[in-house]
Amino acid sequence: MNVQKLSRTAAIAALTCLAGMMLRWVSPALVPFSILPIMVLLAGIVLGAEYGALAMTVYVTLGLFGLPVFSAAPFGGIAYLAKPTFGFLLGYIGAAYAVGKIYRPQKIVTAILAVLCGLAVLYGFGLSYLYIIMRWVLHKPTSLALVLTVGFFPFIISDLIKAIIAAVVGNQVVRSRAKADDDFYK
Secondary structure, three states: OOOHHHHHHHHHHHHHHHHHHHOOOOOOOOOOOOOOHHHHHHHHHHHHHHHHHHHHHHHHHHHHHOOOOOOOOOOOHHHHHHHHHHHHHHHHHHHHHHHHOOOOOOOOOHHHHHHHHHHHHHHHHHHOOOOOHHHHHHOOOOOOHHHHHHOOOOHHHHHHHHHHHHHHHHHHHHHHHHHHHHHOOO
């Protein structure tokens, strides 16, 4: 394991924890705004597949162990597994991994493609888990249309905007880091 990459992983995990807690400090909106998707997608671009997924795994694990890092009540703990939205947290891990696998350093086109695929993975995990919990755990009448109405349509436009922001910022960070490395070894 690379010490630099591990320190970056820890930093991204810590920033993701802060991003998760930010919703508690701002006034609630009809459709909550969160920068967590930006952090997830940035993790994949900046850290790569394995370390990006590791950063998100650390974030989810800290929350499951009871640290109040999640954005909605109870904010942490094993009870979060029963929340219909927990699948999105699992999707963070898969999304960061997918983004890191697809992204090619310093290529904005692959950055955009990677974050869009990352969003697809995120929503795949999240909406599947939402359906399963609603239907078979909470025993509520659930349909694909209802799941999309509750978990997809209110968020997709803002998440697409966040994905583009993550692609541009992440690609610039990777380019700047590569230039700094080049300058260091001259």
